[in-house]
Amino acid sequence: MKLQFFVIAFVLLIAGSAFASFSATYDVSVDTGSLGLSGTSGYLYLQYNPSTSIASTATVSNFVTDGTLGAQDTVHVVNGSAVSGTLPGAVTFNNTNGINDYNHAITFGSTLNFLLSLSSSSNPATTSGASTFSLGLFGDALGATPLVNVSNPNYAGTAIAINLNDNGTSSVTQYAPQASATPIPAAVYLFGSGLMGLVGIRRKMNK
Amino acid sequence: MVKAREVFSNQHLNTIEKGETMKKILTSMVLVLALAAGSTTVFAANLKWPYLIYPGQQGAMEVLWQDTTTETTNTLCWGTDTTYSTGCDTNDVEYSASTHQHMYTISGLQDNTTYYYQVKDATNGVYGSGSFITAPSANATSIRFLGIGDTRSYPYNLDGVMQAMRNFYTQPGNADYQRLVIHNGDWVSSDGESYWTSQWFDSTKTDIVNFTANSPINGCEGNHDTSGSYPNGTSQYFPKYFPFPYLHATHNGTATTFNPAVVQTWANLYWSFDYGPVHFTVVDNYSNVAAGSAQFNFVQADLAASTKPWNILIYHEPAWSAGSDGDNTAVRVFEQFLGPQATNPQNGHYFDLVYNGHSHNYARTGAYSLAGANGDTTIALNVPHFTTGGGGAPVYQPDFTNTGSYPHVITAWPADEFMAFDVEGKTLTINTYQVNGLASYASGSVQSGPLPVTTGISPIEQIVLNHFTNVSSQVTAQVGNIVYNRATRTYNGSVTITNNGPALTGNVDVVLDGMINIQGIGNADNEYSTATPKPTSKIAQNTNLVTNVTLANANGSNNGEPMIRATTTGLANGASVTVPLQFSNPTNAKFTFNPITYQE
Numbered sequence: 159m160k161l162q163f164f165v166i167a168f169v170l171l172i173a174g175s176a177f178a179s180f181s182a183t184y185d186v187s188v189d190t191g192s193l194g195l196s197g198t199s200g201y202l203y204l205q206y207n208p209s210t211s212i213a214s215t216a217t218v219s220n221f222v223t224d225g226t227l228g229a230q231d232t233v234h235v236v237n238g239s240a241v242s243g244t245l246p247g248a249v250t251f252n253n254t255n256g257i258n259d260y261n262h263a264i265t266f267g268s269t270l271n272f273l274l275s276l277s278s279s280s281n282p283a284t285t286s287g288a289s290t291f292s293l294g295l296f297g298d299a300l301g302a303t304p305l306v307n308v309s310n311p312n313y314a315g316t317a318i319a320i321n322l323n324d325n326g327t328s329s330v331t332q333y334a335p336q337a338s339a340t341p342i343p344a345a346v347y348l349f350g351s352g353l354m355g356l357v358g359i360r361r362k363m364n365k
Numbered sequence: 366m367v368k369a370r371e372v373f374s375n376q377h378l379n380t381i382e383k384g385e386t387m388k389k390i391l392t393s394m395v396l397v398l399a400l401a402a403g404s405t406t407v408f409a410a411n412l413k414w415p416y417l418i419y420p421g422q423q424g425a426m427e428v429l430w431q432d433t434t435t436e437t438t439n440t441l442c443w444g445t446d447t448t449y450s451t452g453c454d455t456n457d458v459e460y461s462a463s464t465h466q467h468m469y470t471i472s473g474l475q476d477n478t479t480y481y482y483q484v485k486d487a488t489n490g491v492y493g494s495g496s497f498i499t500a501p502s503a504n505a506t507s508i509r510f511l512g513i514g515d516t517r518s519y520p521y522n523l524d525g526v527m528q529a530m531r532n533f534y535t536q537p538g539n540a541d542y543q544r545l546v547i548h549n550g551d552w553v554s555s556d557g558e559s560y561w562t563s564q565w566f567d568s569t570k571t572d573i574v575n576f577t578a579n580s581p582i583n584g585c586e587g588n589h590d591t592s593g594s595y596p597n598g599t600s601q602y603f604p605k606y607f608p609f610p611y612l613h614a615t616h617n618g619t620a621t622t623f624n625p626a627v628v629q630t631w632a633n634l635y636w637s638f639d640y641g642p643v644h645f646t647v648v649d650n651y652s653n654v655a656a657g658s659a660q661f662n663f664v665q666a667d668l669a670a671s672t673k674p675w676n677i678l679i680y681h682e683p684a685w686s687a688g689s690d691g692d693n694t695a696v697r698v699f700e701q702f703l704g705p706q707a708t709n710p711q712n713g714h715y716f717d718l719v720y721n722g723h724s725h726n727y728a729r730t731g732a733y734s735l736a737g738a739n740g741d742t743t744i745a746l747n748v749p750h751f752t753t754g755g756g757g758a759p760v761y762q763p764d765f766t767n768t769g770s771y772p773h774v775i776t777a778w779p780a781d782e783f784m785a786f787d788v789e790g791k792t793l794t795i796n797t798y799q800v801n802g803l804a805s806y807a808s809g810s811v812q813s814g815p816l817p818v819t820t821g822i823s824p825i826e827q828i829v830l831n832h833f834t835n836v837s838s839q840v841t842a843q844v845g846n847i848v849y850n851r852a853t854r855t856y857n858g859s860v861t862i863t864n865n866g867p868a869l870t871g872n873v874d875v876v877l878d879g880m881i882n883i884q885g886i887g888n889a890d891n892e893y894s895t896a897t898p899k900p901t902s903k904i905a906q907n908t909n910l911v912t913n914v915t916l917a918n919a920n921g922s923n924n925g926e927p928m929i930r931a932t933t934t935g936l937a938n939g940a941s942v943t944v945p946l947q948f949s950n951p952t953n954a955k956f957t958f959n960p961i962t963y964q965e
Contacts, residue, residue: 207847211957256955257849288845301851312857321845
């Protein structure tokens, strides 16, 4: 029976790979405790912006924090029309507009963590563009009070940026050393997803 | 006897009586002083005051004038100051005795030197005086000159445009622009003696008198300077008054040595000349240009043989314009001139720009890529095609749509205007200026009374062309980190250049291809627009270009596209450099671009 599950998981892995022509998944963490933000009220500001004509999506999932999420702010975003979902649930960004942003109130704890999945249904191209997911930490809804990377005039408030490049690669730029993004190999991610799905099915069947 | 200075003084007294502002009075006083510094004096016996053409010979300048039967012996003297002591010609150099047409080529002049000249008659006294700057040495790497076109029909407008051009080169730092003017045709409204007399050689138009006495004007004929139609157009009076070295002229279909004294139907009036680092090829739009024709073969061979780094193709009717006169499809045959000796390193073409008129407005047409040209393979990519038709003729409204008869329009503007060209080594900077204060003259409705007093110039656009080496094939460029900053309302990003080939040295630049950022655009002045509603942007629609996003930290441009310096110290093999990019994107529109890497 166990072998059967592994075969099914492998098939799901292959199938998943075929549907996404190029993709990347990251485990994103911010050590907000080291930043001295524990107990501080502020906002998580997420963006997914293209410098490419290749359509792609970014999905934030498995959001976990020991802080306290407040309400989503839909007022102080530039263009949220291509963004769906609400934290702590999954939030999906399409790179449809020049900017696709999401703002959410939070009382920071010592850490926050989520999975970021970047995916394009196109084939890798020879063009030089990318779509960039970024996480910003601000003290106010407007984005006037950056909490990290304060002295960088262009990227003030930005903790980390993750690019899905047109050529099928991805890259990370850390603007705050307390923020990290660890790539999860696609095989592991899909295999794990498949396994989790199968575990779920098995439990349902047992019941 | 009417002195130019007196004409101006009287005009300005009238202006004062009409209660014009003190600013205009002061402007007028400056003009009078400026004219006094280099004025020419027009006598009744002088039908056409002394004017200049550059005959294409190093160390030479051609002075032309016409007087009447009261003449005795004409004398032309010249020198490096107003004592005119370097040389004189006293041989009464008439090239047409019947019409007392005079022409004399002063030769043996020093390169790049200001000379003064005076023409006088033993009986009638001084006909006129002026000055000129000789051509720079043949190996010069920098040069400046002006451009004008479609000066026909309304001499009041032309007087105003030339007033503005003279004001421009008398500004501090601009003196070098006096040295040469290129003209793209339609000098007057019809190829007849009376039209030349009333529109180009009217002695009451003192700004025209002074401008043409102090700057040589070289150019081509236009349809209004021609009789008949393509490919059998001919001209009689244009070559009489502008007898450029037409080495291939024909008469009645037969090769005939050009003689400006013989007023007859001339055709094939194409020619070329070198000037410092620039080679100009002047096309006759109205003689055969078809592949295999004598003119086609000449133009192709002439461009291929050019030893100059910058090459400019001049003809009247544009291959592509913004209208409203129709585009000329015959001349598109020149767009395919490619070759290993091509001077334009960006596209392998022999010429860097095309200079046209015909439609009475300013327009820049072109395409940066085949996709941007919507698949039109007939246009030379990355070659700007300029229409500068606002030299005095009634202003036409351009077609900004790119959807009808006028494709490939990038920028356009309806105005009286002129252009200024500045070559500095590998860089050619082209500025186009609207002449302000001519609104009531622009349609031709006002052509009487005092001459216009222009009120300065406004930039239409600035285009910079660079002869840098495209090294994109040996580098990898990756754009990323596009993050919006809500505090500064800017989009910030970066491009990382990795050199996979031989070491690059010195300055390395990145051009954001597909995006146009035009200096000077945005200062819209609608005073000459007849359209409803009036245009508010000089950038055409449907360009396939990103027109609403500006690279805020650009430190240069190339053919209207923004450019940023990646490094000043080269890039070793395997090395990378990340260049920050900051964009202003007020509409928050989605934008893309293609980074092209150049080594200077």
